[in-house]
Amino acid sequence: MATLTFHPLNNADCTRIDLKDGRKILVDYADMRNPDNPSDPCIDLPAALRQDLRAVDRDYFDIVLFTHLDKDHTNRAGDFFHFERFSTRQCDGRIKMHELWVPAAALTEEGLDGDAQIIRQEARHRFIEGKGIRVFSRPGRLKDFCEKNGIRLEDRLHLVTDAGKLVPGFDDLNAAGGLEIFIHNPMAWRLNDREVEERNDDAVVFQATFREGATDTRVLFASDVDDISLGHIVQTSKAHGNQDRLRWHVFKIPHHCSYKSLNWADKGVDKTVPTEDVRWLCEEGAEPRHDFHQRDHSRQGDATR
Template sequence: MQALVNFFPLGNADTARLDLADGRKVLIDFAAMRCDDDEDDQRCDLPTTLRRDLDKAGRDYFDAVCITHTDTDHCKGFGDFFWLDHAALYQGKGRVKIRELWVPAAAILEENLKDDARLVRAEARYRLRQGKGIRVFSRPERLKAWMEAEGIDFESRKHLIVDAGKLVPGYTLTGPEKVEFFVHCPFGWRQDENTVVDRNEDSIVMQATFVEGGRKTRLLLASDVNYETLAAIVQVSRKHGNEDRLAWDLMKLPHHCSYKSLGPERGSNETVPDPDVKWLFEDQRQPGSDIISPSWPIPVKGSKADDDVQPPHRQAANYHRRITVAHDGEFIVTMEHPSKSDPKPFAYKITAFGFALALAAPMVAGTAAAASPRAG
């Protein structure tokens, strides 16, 4: 079977589901944001949509669930939807199981968490203690210190930790899954320099590379990092000769099309990117590449939303639209045109000729949605 990359209209929130060539399913973040009491809420019913897909596949689990960081817009509803091993209260009929939970080290180390973020931490800590069903991304010294204080043998858990610059075990281009995940962030050394945990900048950023018919298609999953972290990723990748690990055909924009993921200044009409970020967005994108903005619609100039400090930012979108047109690609906003009666996810199909939009796709600003494969 061919792999699919699925995105969901959830407002300013992230969830993506990767359906792999061998039938495995990997969920990147989980944010059940729809308000059922609001008839005009155009965000999709994420729990129902995901359960419907699992039922169709004849399963009650995801092979992996990656919570890139514990902000609400990346983990809301975690405790209502999933079967959690750490407490019987979160077990029972209808709950979806997680074979392997992926979290950044920050999700284990941060204190004073509440609600679903606290449950992500509790589940991750429990699985780390058990020594199974968990992948922790990066190994700052404070993680080792925390494990020692908890009586957890660090050496016997090292195989569960994935550092930046490494591949996630269990996924290869030559295996039946035909995908590999290269980790760019978080950086263990930077977490040691920070006095407090920085969720966004210590979140999981990775490149997923799919292969079909000998052709590679690369997806860059950028979580919510800002331009300084993206620039650091570029600099470290260049230093180690890993520029190819930043090539991309599909880009999940960081932080819901915020100017802060491009540069320090918002700008009046278009955000000017940091030089390293500019290289990432312009030189590393492949011909015909698409950008997906998991966000509310882009504000109109002069509107009330245009003055909002929260993303999406029109100036950032103007930059992304301009360079996307220059590279014969498309800029897709998840909340631009979802159906009010049945807001559905949309998917990219990975083919031997590139990628193609599949299923019901939202309209693309200024163009028609692609119907045929495009080379990456």
């Protein structure tokens, strides 16, 4: 049985997905705990993840997905993971990433520092090498990046998944992992319409469908996108007859929530009325499930199907 673990990190994200075939996927990593504050409600994220990996005698995640490079999705990742690009970040105890998944903007964005820069350099290194990475969407800037680095985008398209597509290797619910991943965002045309990357707008949004026996459970991961991005996702899905790809039993909501993800242009004083597309997604996209059970694992927030 697959499990989802949502780690308590205040206004930050890290979700662990354990598949029934033993593979492990990590969606974002933000170690936000203050070790000098004993009352800090944030989990000791590196300790919790290492403990989970030790229990199955491994030092790696099969996939680590950074939905975008903001601090609340990458904090202290440079201290936790093994990076092939940096010999100084390969010591014992670092956790390996067999595959690194990132939005295209994570390769093309300039002017970064800290953990975001480390992840960008690792993504660039793997993409140039042509292995150990998956990139979501192919805006014009990705082709420019390839040309600047002496490679052809056409030779790397097997590493790229566009919005509106299933991820290769996660496109068959009857396979051992019982997981299907459908990508909603980023959309290349939106990146091409802007001169610079916008991390939240260009973040990875996806639907994960888990199959257990004859039962499918859909989980929608919305990263940090705002109401405009959600509207584009809803409208595009409807236009292509992909409304089912927005159905959900579990919705990992954008943690900007009502501040930006309901109706950014018309926020109420006490209550914000969502845009029609967001209302449709939250109300009509929801699928009731009487056999879904949520299990509280204290600080680890474990929701299990």
